[in-house]
Amino acid sequence: xxxxxxMGVPREQIPWxxxxxxxxxxxxxxxxxxxxxxxxxxxxxxxxxxxxxxxxCVVFCRACSKTCGPDALSFPxxxxxxxxxxxxxxxAEAQP
Amino acid sequence: xRRYALLPxxxxxxxxxxxxxxxxxxxxxxGAGEIICPVLSRRAPARYAKLASELPVFAIDGCATRCxxxxxxxxxxxxxxxxxxxxxxxxxxxxxxxxxxxxxxGLALCQKLATTLLADEEAKAPAPAAGGTEADxxxxxxxxxxxxxxxxxxxxxxxxxxxxxxxxxxxxGNRARVGISDYMQQNLSDLLFCTPAEVxxxxxxxxxxxxxxxxxxxxxxxxxxxxxxxxVNTEAVDNxxxxxQDPYERGWIVELxxxxxxxxxxxxxxxxxxxxxxxxxxxxxxx
Numbered sequence: 001x002x003x004x005x006x007m008g009v010p011r012e013q014i015p016w017x018x019x020x021x022x023x024x025x026x027x028x029x030x031x032x033x034x035x036x037x038x039x040x041x042x043x044x045x046x047x048x049x050x051x052x053x054x055x056x057c058v059v060f061c062r063a064c065s066k067t068c069g070p071d072a073l074s075f076p077x078x079x080x081x082x083x084x085x086x087x088x089x090x091x092a093e094a095q096p
Numbered sequence: 097x098r099r100y101a102l103l104p105x106x107x108x109x110x111x112x113x114x115x116x117x118x119x120x121x122x123x124x125x126x127g128a129g130e131i132i133c134p135v136l137s138r139r140a141p142a143r144y145a146k147l148a149s150e151l152p153v154f155a156i157d158g159c160a161t162r163c164x165x166x167x168x169x170x171x172x173x174x175x176x177x178x179x180x181x182x183x184x185x186x187x188x189x190x191x192x193x194x195x196x197x198x199x200x201x202g203l204a205l206c207q208k209l210a211t212t213l214l215a216d217e218e219a220k221a222p223a224p225a226a227g228g229t230e231a232d233x234x235x236x237x238x239x240x241x242x243x244x245x246x247x248x249x250x251x252x253x254x255x256x257x258x259x260x261x262x263x264x265x266x267x268x269g270n271r272a273r274v275g276i277s278d279y280m281q282q283n284l285s286d287l288l289f290c291t292p293a294e295v296x297x298x299x300x301x302x303x304x305x306x307x308x309x310x311x312x313x314x315x316x317x318x319x320x321x322x323x324x325x326x327x328v329n330t331e332a333v334d335n336x337x338x339x340x341q342d343p344y345e346r347g348w349i350v351e352l353x354x355x356x357x358x359x360x361x362x363x364x365x366x367x368x369x370x371x372x373x374x375x376x377x378x379x380x381x382x383x
Contacts (some may be wrong), residue, residue, distance in 0.1 A: 006260055007260060030161070035239075038376050058316045059261075061318075062316055063313060063314055063316060066160055066316070067314060071182060071186075078303060086363075
């Protein structure tokens with residue numbers, strides 16, 4: 001089971017996961033082989049890999065992109081994500 | 097000038113591959129070392145064993161697959177310097193030609209990289225000293241620990257703060273040292289490379305403070321605090337295994353001049369909270 005919160009915020013509310021650029025991806029599967037959190041899933045057909053479980057992705061981790069030869073993986077901006085987390089924490093704290 | 101055993105990936109899969117050869121040739125022509133043929137060294141490693149032991153190995157990779165670095169790792173050659181063409185092109189906002197035949201843009205980048213590397217070697221001053229001026233990181237550390245199967249995980253009881261990305265910060269005055277936790281170093285297993293951010297770099301909280309590469313994975317050190325890099329641990333760069341051996345003390349990675357620790361502290365875990373998180377992670381870990 002993956003963690004359900006990150007920094008006290010429900011994980012599903014944090015938009016952090018890789019995006020695959022299919023114009024670059026060679027389906028070498030290095031990212032899938034590397035990621036221990038089952039973020040990716042292999043498929044039959046033309047598109048052989050998808051981001052099937054984005055909320056399994058560890059927030060702020062971009063390690064899979066460093067295994068990607070064709071540079072086909074991108075992530076949201078860290079500071080933008082951080083702002084979202086902070087604002088979600090503030091909202092939660094403001095609630096009675 | 098320092099001379100290297102130049103190991104290009106010499107790949108033919110992407111445009112950056114052939115450029116590693118061009119860069120290695122430029123460096124060799126300028127007297128910066130001798131080239132190791134990656135294909136022959138795979139087939140007949142003994143051919144280059146002497147060279148790789150006599151000169152520091154400089155791995156020149158084309159892309160993130162890092163074939164040259166991995167080849168050196170396979171052959172147990174210690175890499176002292178590394179460069180990745182695709183990364184350099186990205187950093188310089190250069191779009192390389194989409195061709196295996198090196199074009200003017202790629203060749204110009206190689207030339208520029210060679211010039212910079214050579215100038216850098218010429219001007220190389222002693223590496224930045226470890227340790228700060230007014231900071232004191234020598235206080236003895238007391239650890240809490242727990243075991244799971246045959247693994248023992250340690251976490252300092254006091255004086256350290258953590259983020260949920262398994263990185264720690266130890267603060268002294270307006271200085272802080274940053275590193276990775278015992279749990280993370282065990283996850284990564286034997287570290288081969290430690291590449292910290294350069295001295296002078298400004299890092300945001302949760303920004304990248306270093307890249308660590310092990311036999312298993314590449315890992316980004318997510319800085320628990322913001323600040324300016326004032327020192328890097330050259331011992332960890334030269335011998336990354338000390339991060340495995342002593343992740344909380346000798347194995348620190350960068351030292352920062354803090355910018356806003358008082359407010360950033362609220363977003364971090366103390367030792368006890370982090371120990372509980374590690375227990376949860378270990379329980380849920382699936383290799």
